[in-house]
Amino acid sequence: MKNTLLTLIVSLALISLQAQSKEHKISKSSGTLVLAGLNDVTVESYNGSEIIFATDSYDEEVDERAAGLKLVNSLGLNDNTGLGLAVQEENGNVVVSQVSSTCDSEFKIKVPSGMSLEYEHTNNSGGDIKVIGLSKEVIISTTYGDVELRDITGPMAVKSVYGSVEAEFSSVSQSGSITIESIYDLVDITLPSNASADISMRTPYGEIYSNVDIDVEKSEGMRRVSSKTIKGTINGGGVDFKVKASYDNIYLRKK
Protein backbone atom coordinates (compact mmCIF):
# COMPACT_ATOMS: atom_id res chain seq x y z
CA MET A 1 0.00 0.00 0.00
CA LYS A 2 2.83 2.38 0.98
CA ASN A 3 4.71 1.56 -2.25
CA THR A 4 1.58 2.17 -4.30
CA LEU A 5 1.03 5.52 -2.62
CA LEU A 6 4.67 6.51 -3.10
CA THR A 7 4.54 5.49 -6.75
CA LEU A 8 1.39 7.55 -7.25
CA ILE A 9 2.92 10.62 -5.60
CA VAL A 10 6.11 10.36 -7.69
CA SER A 11 4.10 9.86 -10.89
CA LEU A 12 1.94 12.90 -10.18
CA ALA A 13 5.04 14.98 -9.52
CA LEU A 14 6.64 13.86 -12.80
CA ILE A 15 3.46 14.53 -14.75
CA SER A 16 3.34 18.00 -13.22
CA LEU A 17 6.93 18.72 -14.29
CA GLN A 18 6.42 17.39 -17.82
CA ALA A 19 3.24 19.42 -18.23
CA GLN A 20 5.24 22.59 -17.57
CA SER A 21 7.86 21.95 -20.31
CA LYS A 22 7.07 24.12 -23.36
CA GLU A 23 7.27 22.88 -26.97
CA HIS A 24 7.00 24.27 -30.48
CA LYS A 25 6.91 22.15 -33.64
CA ILE A 26 7.34 22.90 -37.33
CA SER A 27 7.00 20.52 -40.25
CA LYS A 28 10.38 20.22 -41.89
CA SER A 29 12.57 17.22 -42.64
CA SER A 30 15.19 18.42 -45.12
CA GLY A 31 17.67 21.25 -45.46
CA THR A 32 19.78 22.71 -42.68
CA LEU A 33 18.83 23.72 -39.18
CA VAL A 34 20.76 26.93 -38.49
CA LEU A 35 21.05 27.92 -34.81
CA ALA A 36 22.24 31.51 -34.42
CA GLY A 37 23.43 32.43 -30.94
CA LEU A 38 21.36 30.03 -28.84
CA ASN A 39 22.92 29.88 -25.43
CA ASP A 40 22.88 26.21 -24.44
CA VAL A 41 21.33 23.64 -26.69
CA THR A 42 21.00 19.89 -27.20
CA VAL A 43 20.20 18.75 -30.73
CA GLU A 44 19.11 15.17 -31.18
CA SER A 45 18.30 13.37 -34.40
CA TYR A 46 15.18 11.23 -34.67
CA ASN A 47 13.04 9.51 -37.28
CA GLY A 48 10.30 12.06 -37.68
CA SER A 49 9.11 14.83 -39.97
CA GLU A 50 8.99 17.77 -37.55
CA ILE A 51 11.56 19.91 -35.83
CA ILE A 52 10.56 19.99 -32.16
CA PHE A 53 11.83 22.83 -29.99
CA ALA A 54 11.52 22.55 -26.23
CA THR A 55 12.61 24.32 -23.12
CA ASP A 56 11.92 23.49 -19.47
CA SER A 57 10.03 26.30 -17.87
CA TYR A 58 8.69 24.87 -14.65
CA ASP A 59 10.94 27.09 -12.59
CA GLU A 60 10.11 30.25 -14.56
CA GLU A 61 7.58 32.83 -13.44
CA VAL A 62 4.92 33.76 -15.97
CA ASP A 63 4.95 37.51 -16.60
CA GLU A 64 1.26 38.38 -16.33
CA ARG A 65 1.97 41.99 -17.22
CA ALA A 66 3.18 40.81 -20.65
CA ALA A 67 -0.10 39.03 -21.47
CA GLY A 68 -1.19 40.03 -25.00
CA LEU A 69 2.26 41.42 -25.85
CA LYS A 70 5.05 39.85 -27.87
CA LEU A 71 8.73 39.69 -26.97
CA VAL A 72 10.93 41.75 -29.30
CA ASN A 73 14.63 42.32 -29.80
CA SER A 74 17.04 44.58 -31.63
CA LEU A 75 17.30 42.25 -34.61
CA GLY A 76 13.66 43.01 -35.35
CA LEU A 77 12.75 39.42 -34.62
CA ASN A 78 9.67 38.35 -32.75
CA ASP A 79 9.23 35.33 -30.55
CA ASN A 80 6.97 33.21 -32.77
CA THR A 81 7.42 30.05 -30.71
CA GLY A 82 6.51 31.00 -27.15
CA LEU A 83 9.96 29.76 -26.11
CA GLY A 84 11.97 32.96 -26.58
CA LEU A 85 13.02 31.85 -30.08
CA ALA A 86 12.38 33.31 -33.53
CA VAL A 87 12.12 30.62 -36.21
CA GLN A 88 12.17 31.54 -39.90
CA GLU A 89 12.51 29.60 -43.14
CA GLU A 90 15.15 30.98 -45.48
CA ASN A 91 16.16 29.35 -48.76
CA GLY A 92 14.99 25.93 -47.70
CA ASN A 93 16.73 26.11 -44.33
CA VAL A 94 15.31 26.77 -40.89
CA VAL A 95 17.03 29.66 -39.09
CA VAL A 96 16.56 29.93 -35.33
CA SER A 97 17.57 32.98 -33.29
CA GLN A 98 17.24 33.56 -29.58
CA VAL A 99 14.94 36.48 -28.88
CA SER A 100 14.83 36.17 -25.13
CA SER A 101 17.69 38.00 -23.52
CA THR A 102 18.06 35.68 -20.54
CA CYS A 103 21.43 33.98 -20.27
CA ASP A 104 19.93 30.96 -18.52
CA SER A 105 17.98 29.57 -21.45
CA GLU A 106 18.51 25.94 -22.32
CA PHE A 107 16.90 24.40 -25.36
CA LYS A 108 16.34 20.85 -26.53
CA ILE A 109 15.72 20.39 -30.23
CA LYS A 110 14.73 17.18 -31.97
CA VAL A 111 15.59 17.25 -35.64
CA PRO A 112 14.60 14.80 -38.40
CA SER A 113 17.43 12.53 -39.46
CA GLY A 114 17.53 14.02 -42.97
CA MET A 115 18.62 17.46 -41.77
CA SER A 116 22.05 19.04 -41.39
CA LEU A 117 23.07 21.34 -38.56
CA GLU A 118 24.88 24.67 -38.30
CA TYR A 119 25.54 26.32 -34.95
CA GLU A 120 27.29 29.59 -34.23
CA HIS A 121 27.84 31.28 -30.87
CA THR A 122 30.25 34.10 -30.08
CA ASN A 123 29.45 35.79 -26.77
CA ASN A 124 30.95 34.70 -23.48
CA SER A 125 27.81 33.38 -21.85
CA GLY A 126 26.56 29.95 -22.80
CA GLY A 127 27.47 28.47 -26.13
CA ASP A 128 27.61 24.84 -24.99
CA ILE A 129 26.14 22.46 -27.54
CA LYS A 130 25.44 18.76 -27.41
CA VAL A 131 24.67 16.87 -30.61
CA ILE A 132 23.29 13.34 -30.58
CA GLY A 133 22.82 10.97 -33.46
CA LEU A 134 23.22 13.29 -36.45
CA SER A 135 24.46 11.64 -39.64
CA LYS A 136 24.22 14.65 -41.96
CA GLU A 137 26.70 17.53 -42.11
CA VAL A 138 27.44 19.31 -38.82
CA ILE A 139 29.11 22.73 -38.75
CA ILE A 140 29.78 24.21 -35.31
CA SER A 141 31.65 27.36 -34.39
CA THR A 142 31.59 28.49 -30.77
CA THR A 143 33.91 30.87 -28.98
CA TYR A 144 33.45 30.00 -25.30
CA GLY A 145 31.27 26.92 -25.31
CA ASP A 146 32.08 23.24 -24.97
CA VAL A 147 31.02 20.87 -27.74
CA GLU A 148 29.84 17.33 -27.08
CA LEU A 149 29.04 15.02 -29.98
CA ARG A 150 27.57 11.55 -29.36
CA ASP A 151 26.65 8.81 -31.80
CA ILE A 152 27.69 10.88 -34.80
CA THR A 153 29.25 10.04 -38.15
CA GLY A 154 30.40 13.18 -39.90
CA PRO A 155 30.95 14.94 -42.19
CA MET A 156 31.66 17.88 -39.92
CA ALA A 157 33.61 21.02 -39.19
CA VAL A 158 33.67 21.69 -35.47
CA LYS A 159 35.61 24.42 -33.74
CA SER A 160 35.69 25.95 -30.29
CA VAL A 161 38.11 28.69 -29.34
CA TYR A 162 38.02 28.39 -25.54
CA GLY A 163 35.93 25.27 -25.01
CA SER A 164 36.63 21.55 -25.26
CA VAL A 165 35.40 19.23 -27.99
CA GLU A 166 34.43 15.64 -27.21
CA ALA A 167 33.25 13.44 -30.05
CA GLU A 168 32.13 9.82 -29.97
CA PHE A 169 31.57 8.37 -33.43
CA SER A 170 29.19 5.50 -34.14
CA SER A 171 30.77 5.22 -37.57
CA VAL A 172 32.96 7.45 -39.76
CA SER A 173 31.12 8.59 -42.87
CA GLN A 174 33.19 8.64 -46.02
CA SER A 175 30.94 11.25 -47.71
CA GLY A 176 32.82 14.33 -46.55
CA SER A 177 35.80 15.53 -44.54
CA ILE A 178 35.92 15.78 -40.76
CA THR A 179 37.68 18.65 -38.99
CA ILE A 180 37.67 19.01 -35.21
CA GLU A 181 39.52 21.79 -33.45
CA SER A 182 39.89 23.55 -30.14
CA ILE A 183 42.32 26.43 -29.74
CA TYR A 184 42.70 26.60 -25.95
CA ASP A 185 41.11 23.39 -24.67
CA LEU A 186 41.30 19.64 -25.24
CA VAL A 187 39.92 17.47 -28.02
CA ASP A 188 38.83 13.96 -27.09
CA ILE A 189 37.68 11.60 -29.86
CA THR A 190 36.44 8.01 -29.74
CA LEU A 191 36.29 5.95 -32.94
CA PRO A 192 34.74 2.56 -33.66
CA SER A 193 37.27 -0.17 -34.34
CA ASN A 194 36.30 -0.39 -38.03
CA ALA A 195 36.65 3.35 -38.75
CA SER A 196 38.77 4.19 -41.74
CA ALA A 197 40.34 7.58 -42.30
CA ASP A 198 43.38 9.54 -43.39
CA ILE A 199 44.09 11.14 -40.07
CA SER A 200 46.11 14.22 -39.18
CA MET A 201 46.52 15.33 -35.56
CA ARG A 202 48.35 18.46 -34.52
CA THR A 203 48.99 20.13 -31.16
CA PRO A 204 51.79 22.69 -31.06
CA TYR A 205 51.66 23.11 -27.24
CA GLY A 206 49.89 19.97 -25.99
CA GLU A 207 50.34 16.21 -26.11
CA ILE A 208 48.72 13.54 -28.26
CA TYR A 209 47.50 10.36 -26.58
CA SER A 210 46.05 7.44 -28.53
CA ASN A 211 45.33 3.74 -28.38
CA VAL A 212 44.23 3.61 -32.01
CA ASP A 213 46.39 1.74 -34.50
CA ILE A 214 47.60 4.43 -36.85
CA ASP A 215 49.75 3.56 -39.81
CA VAL A 216 51.98 6.60 -39.48
CA GLU A 217 53.31 8.31 -42.56
CA LYS A 218 56.84 7.38 -43.35
CA SER A 219 59.53 9.19 -45.22
CA GLU A 220 62.16 6.99 -46.79
CA GLY A 221 61.04 4.17 -44.58
CA MET A 222 61.29 6.23 -41.39
CA ARG A 223 58.49 7.66 -39.27
CA ARG A 224 58.89 11.07 -37.65
CA VAL A 225 58.74 11.00 -33.85
CA SER A 226 59.98 14.49 -33.07
CA SER A 227 56.95 16.46 -34.21
CA LYS A 228 53.65 17.55 -32.65
CA THR A 229 51.92 16.43 -35.83
CA ILE A 230 50.89 12.87 -36.51
CA LYS A 231 49.75 11.92 -39.98
CA GLY A 232 48.74 8.48 -41.06
CA THR A 233 45.94 6.14 -41.94
CA ILE A 234 43.50 4.12 -39.91
CA ASN A 235 42.28 0.81 -41.29
CA GLY A 236 43.88 1.44 -44.64
CA GLY A 237 42.81 5.06 -45.01
CA GLY A 238 39.67 6.85 -46.00
CA VAL A 239 38.04 10.23 -45.48
CA ASP A 240 40.19 13.23 -44.45
CA PHE A 241 40.06 13.46 -40.66
CA LYS A 242 41.85 16.48 -39.18
CA VAL A 243 42.20 17.11 -35.45
CA LYS A 244 43.84 20.11 -33.83
CA ALA A 245 44.24 21.33 -30.26
CA SER A 246 46.62 24.28 -30.29
CA TYR A 247 47.22 24.75 -26.57
CA ASP A 248 45.93 21.53 -25.01
CA ASN A 249 45.93 17.76 -25.53
CA ILE A 250 44.39 15.46 -28.09
CA TYR A 251 42.98 12.12 -27.01
CA LEU A 252 42.15 9.57 -29.71
CA ARG A 253 40.50 6.41 -28.43
CA LYS A 254 39.11 3.24 -29.88
CA LYS A 255 35.79 1.83 -28.67
Added chain:
Amino acid sequence: MKYSIYTALLLLFCTTIQAQDIYTKSYATNDVEKVQLEFMWGDLNVTFADVNQVEVTYNLTVNGKSVTDAIELSDKKRKGVLKLEGDLDFDEIEEQITLIYQGEKKVTMSKDEFNKRKSSLDKWDMMNTGYDFDGHITVVLPKNKIVKLETTYGDIEVAFDGSKGDHNLSVLSTYGHVDMTIPASISTDLDLSSSYGEIYTDIDFKVNPNYTKRQDCQFGDHIKAVLNTKDQGSIALEATYDNIYLRKI
Protein backbone atom coordinates in the same frame (compact mmCIF):
# COMPACT_ATOMS: atom_id res chain seq x y z
CA MET B 1 5.19 47.97 -6.47
CA LYS B 2 5.51 47.65 -2.72
CA TYR B 3 8.88 47.79 -1.05
CA SER B 4 10.54 46.63 2.13
CA ILE B 5 13.88 48.33 2.71
CA TYR B 6 16.55 46.74 4.94
CA THR B 7 19.74 48.50 5.92
CA ALA B 8 21.87 45.32 5.78
CA LEU B 9 20.31 43.79 2.66
CA LEU B 10 19.35 44.67 -0.91
CA LEU B 11 16.13 46.66 -1.27
CA LEU B 12 12.74 45.95 -2.79
CA PHE B 13 10.54 43.53 -0.78
CA CYS B 14 6.72 43.47 -0.54
CA THR B 15 4.57 44.73 2.27
CA THR B 16 0.97 45.83 3.06
CA ILE B 17 -0.88 49.13 2.63
CA GLN B 18 -2.55 50.73 5.63
CA ALA B 19 -4.01 54.20 6.33
CA GLN B 20 -2.52 56.93 4.09
CA ASP B 21 -2.26 60.69 3.91
CA ILE B 22 -1.99 62.34 0.53
CA TYR B 23 0.50 65.08 -0.32
CA THR B 24 -0.19 67.18 -3.39
CA LYS B 25 1.74 70.02 -4.96
CA SER B 26 1.50 71.88 -8.27
CA TYR B 27 4.10 73.74 -10.33
CA ALA B 28 3.37 76.25 -13.10
CA THR B 29 4.90 75.47 -16.50
CA ASN B 30 4.01 78.54 -18.61
CA ASP B 31 7.64 79.66 -18.59
CA VAL B 32 9.41 76.35 -19.33
CA GLU B 33 9.85 74.10 -22.39
CA LYS B 34 11.01 70.99 -20.56
CA VAL B 35 9.83 69.13 -17.47
CA GLN B 36 12.22 66.77 -15.75
CA LEU B 37 11.04 64.55 -12.86
CA GLU B 38 13.37 62.37 -10.78
CA PHE B 39 12.07 60.23 -7.94
CA MET B 40 14.18 57.97 -5.77
CA TRP B 41 11.33 56.05 -4.09
CA GLY B 42 7.82 55.21 -5.21
CA ASP B 43 5.99 53.94 -8.26
CA LEU B 44 5.24 56.67 -10.75
CA ASN B 45 1.98 56.94 -12.68
CA VAL B 46 1.87 59.66 -15.35
CA THR B 47 -0.92 61.05 -17.49
CA PHE B 48 -1.17 64.14 -19.68
CA ALA B 49 -3.79 66.89 -19.73
CA ASP B 50 -4.48 70.31 -21.26
CA VAL B 51 -3.03 72.16 -18.30
CA ASN B 52 -0.23 74.65 -17.68
CA GLN B 53 1.16 72.96 -14.61
CA VAL B 54 2.68 69.81 -13.21
CA GLU B 55 0.61 68.27 -10.43
CA VAL B 56 2.33 65.77 -8.14
CA THR B 57 0.44 63.64 -5.63
CA TYR B 58 2.31 61.46 -3.15
CA ASN B 59 0.52 58.53 -1.55
CA LEU B 60 3.00 57.05 0.86
CA THR B 61 3.27 54.83 3.91
CA VAL B 62 6.31 53.51 5.68
CA ASN B 63 5.95 50.82 8.31
CA GLY B 64 2.18 51.18 7.95
CA LYS B 65 2.14 54.87 8.79
CA SER B 66 1.67 57.94 6.65
CA VAL B 67 4.97 59.80 6.35
CA THR B 68 4.23 62.94 4.41
CA ASP B 69 6.61 64.81 6.72
CA ALA B 70 9.48 62.71 5.37
CA ILE B 71 8.82 63.61 1.74
CA GLU B 72 11.51 65.79 0.22
CA LEU B 73 10.28 67.33 -2.99
CA SER B 74 12.49 70.04 -4.42
CA ASP B 75 11.94 72.13 -7.52
CA LYS B 76 14.25 74.19 -9.71
CA LYS B 77 13.62 76.30 -12.77
CA ARG B 78 16.62 77.07 -14.93
CA LYS B 79 17.11 77.73 -18.62
CA GLY B 80 13.62 76.70 -19.58
CA VAL B 81 13.64 73.49 -17.54
CA LEU B 82 11.47 72.68 -14.54
CA LYS B 83 13.20 69.97 -12.54
CA LEU B 84 11.49 68.19 -9.66
CA GLU B 85 13.39 65.79 -7.42
CA GLY B 86 11.63 63.55 -4.92
CA ASP B 87 13.28 61.69 -2.08
CA LEU B 88 12.51 60.56 1.45
CA ASP B 89 14.26 61.61 4.62
CA PHE B 90 14.59 58.31 6.45
CA ASP B 91 15.99 60.09 9.48
CA GLU B 92 12.39 61.14 10.11
CA ILE B 93 11.18 57.54 10.05
CA GLU B 94 11.75 54.97 12.76
CA GLU B 95 13.14 51.67 11.62
CA GLN B 96 11.24 48.52 12.34
CA ILE B 97 12.42 45.06 13.27
CA THR B 98 11.02 41.97 11.60
CA LEU B 99 11.63 38.61 13.24
CA ILE B 100 11.26 35.51 11.11
CA TYR B 101 10.48 32.12 12.61
CA GLN B 102 10.95 28.87 10.69
CA GLY B 103 11.16 30.73 7.41
CA GLU B 104 7.57 31.88 7.50
CA LYS B 105 6.10 33.47 10.56
CA LYS B 106 6.94 37.13 10.84
CA VAL B 107 6.61 39.38 13.85
CA THR B 108 7.11 43.09 13.29
CA MET B 109 7.71 45.79 15.88
CA SER B 110 9.45 49.11 16.34
CA LYS B 111 13.06 49.20 17.38
CA ASP B 112 12.08 50.61 20.79
CA GLU B 113 9.59 47.84 21.40
CA PHE B 114 12.14 45.23 20.34
CA ASN B 115 14.73 46.56 22.74
CA LYS B 116 12.20 46.43 25.58
CA ARG B 117 10.98 42.91 24.78
CA LYS B 118 14.16 41.33 23.47
CA SER B 119 14.86 39.17 26.48
CA SER B 120 11.37 37.67 26.56
CA LEU B 121 10.90 36.93 22.86
CA ASP B 122 11.13 33.43 21.43
CA LYS B 123 14.45 32.86 19.70
CA TRP B 124 14.11 33.92 16.04
CA ASP B 125 15.75 32.35 12.99
CA MET B 126 16.37 35.62 11.20
CA MET B 127 16.06 39.30 12.00
CA ASN B 128 15.69 42.12 9.49
CA THR B 129 16.00 45.80 10.27
CA GLY B 130 14.63 48.46 8.01
CA TYR B 131 11.49 49.88 6.49
CA ASP B 132 8.32 48.55 4.89
CA PHE B 133 7.64 51.04 2.17
CA ASP B 134 4.67 51.55 -0.11
CA GLY B 135 4.74 54.64 -2.29
CA HIS B 136 2.73 55.81 -5.26
CA ILE B 137 3.31 59.08 -7.05
CA THR B 138 0.66 60.31 -9.44
CA VAL B 139 1.71 63.02 -11.87
CA VAL B 140 -0.34 64.97 -14.37
CA LEU B 141 1.81 66.69 -16.98
CA PRO B 142 1.05 69.36 -19.57
CA LYS B 143 0.87 67.99 -23.11
CA ASN B 144 3.19 70.33 -24.97
CA LYS B 145 6.49 69.98 -23.11
CA ILE B 146 9.66 67.95 -23.51
CA VAL B 147 9.42 65.38 -20.73
CA LYS B 148 12.01 63.35 -18.91
CA LEU B 149 10.92 60.91 -16.18
CA GLU B 150 13.22 58.94 -13.92
CA THR B 151 12.80 56.63 -10.97
CA THR B 152 15.44 54.67 -9.15
CA TYR B 153 13.44 52.16 -7.11
CA GLY B 154 9.97 52.51 -8.56
CA ASP B 155 8.03 51.35 -11.60
CA ILE B 156 6.87 53.90 -14.16
CA GLU B 157 3.53 53.72 -15.95
CA VAL B 158 2.72 56.32 -18.58
CA ALA B 159 -0.46 56.86 -20.59
CA PHE B 160 0.22 59.11 -23.60
CA ASP B 161 -2.56 59.85 -26.06
CA GLY B 162 -0.30 61.66 -28.57
CA SER B 163 -2.83 64.39 -29.10
CA LYS B 164 -0.60 67.45 -29.23
CA GLY B 165 1.72 67.39 -32.26
CA ASP B 166 5.43 66.67 -31.88
CA HIS B 167 6.42 64.98 -28.66
CA ASN B 168 9.65 64.22 -26.90
CA LEU B 169 9.41 61.75 -24.02
CA SER B 170 12.20 60.04 -22.17
CA VAL B 171 11.42 57.50 -19.44
CA LEU B 172 13.97 55.66 -17.32
CA SER B 173 13.60 53.32 -14.37
CA THR B 174 16.73 51.80 -12.89
CA TYR B 175 15.23 48.98 -10.82
CA GLY B 176 11.58 49.01 -11.83
CA HIS B 177 9.66 48.29 -15.01
CA VAL B 178 8.45 50.82 -17.58
CA ASP B 179 4.92 50.34 -18.92
CA MET B 180 3.72 52.86 -21.52
CA THR B 181 0.54 53.11 -23.55
CA ILE B 182 0.44 55.06 -26.83
CA PRO B 183 -1.86 55.19 -29.85
CA ALA B 184 -0.64 52.81 -32.59
CA SER B 185 -1.55 55.53 -35.11
CA ILE B 186 0.96 58.14 -33.94
CA SER B 187 4.26 58.69 -35.72
CA THR B 188 7.33 58.56 -33.54
CA ASP B 189 10.92 57.43 -33.34
CA LEU B 190 11.30 54.74 -30.70
CA ASP B 191 14.33 53.96 -28.57
CA LEU B 192 13.81 50.97 -26.24
CA SER B 193 16.53 49.52 -24.08
CA SER B 194 16.96 47.14 -21.17
CA SER B 195 20.22 45.73 -19.87
CA TYR B 196 18.78 42.85 -17.84
CA GLY B 197 15.11 42.71 -18.75
CA GLU B 198 12.93 41.96 -21.75
CA ILE B 199 11.06 44.23 -24.13
CA TYR B 200 7.41 43.44 -24.89
CA THR B 201 4.97 45.16 -27.24
CA ASP B 202 1.74 44.69 -29.17
CA ILE B 203 2.59 47.48 -31.62
CA ASP B 204 4.01 46.77 -35.09
CA PHE B 205 6.99 49.02 -35.65
CA LYS B 206 9.99 48.82 -38.00
CA VAL B 207 13.39 48.25 -36.42
CA ASN B 208 15.86 50.79 -37.80
CA PRO B 209 17.97 48.94 -40.41
CA ASN B 210 20.88 51.36 -39.91
CA TYR B 211 21.12 50.52 -36.23
CA THR B 212 21.04 46.91 -35.17
CA LYS B 213 22.79 45.81 -32.04
CA ARG B 214 23.12 42.07 -31.94
CA GLN B 215 21.20 40.86 -28.96
CA ASP B 216 23.45 39.55 -26.25
CA CYS B 217 22.16 38.08 -23.01
CA GLN B 218 24.90 39.76 -21.04
CA PHE B 219 24.48 43.22 -22.43
CA GLY B 220 20.75 43.44 -22.89
CA ASP B 221 18.85 44.75 -25.81
CA HIS B 222 18.63 48.15 -27.46
CA ILE B 223 16.06 48.71 -30.15
CA LYS B 224 15.77 51.75 -32.35
CA ALA B 225 12.67 51.75 -34.48
CA VAL B 226 10.16 53.89 -36.31
CA LEU B 227 6.43 53.77 -35.74
CA ASN B 228 4.63 54.98 -38.87
CA THR B 229 6.56 58.10 -40.07
CA LYS B 230 9.99 59.00 -38.72
CA ASP B 231 11.15 62.35 -37.30
CA GLN B 232 7.69 63.23 -36.01
CA GLY B 233 8.59 62.89 -32.34
CA SER B 234 10.60 60.75 -30.01
CA ILE B 235 9.84 58.22 -27.28
CA ALA B 236 12.76 56.68 -25.39
CA LEU B 237 12.09 53.99 -22.76
CA GLU B 238 14.74 52.40 -20.61
CA ALA B 239 14.41 49.87 -17.79
CA THR B 240 17.91 48.92 -16.70
CA TYR B 241 17.12 45.91 -14.50
CA ASP B 242 13.53 45.17 -15.42
CA ASN B 243 11.18 44.92 -18.39
CA ILE B 244 9.68 47.37 -20.84
CA TYR B 245 6.05 47.06 -21.93
CA LEU B 246 4.91 49.23 -24.84
CA ARG B 247 1.18 48.91 -25.53
CA LYS B 248 -1.31 50.38 -27.95
CA ILE B 249 -4.36 52.17 -26.64
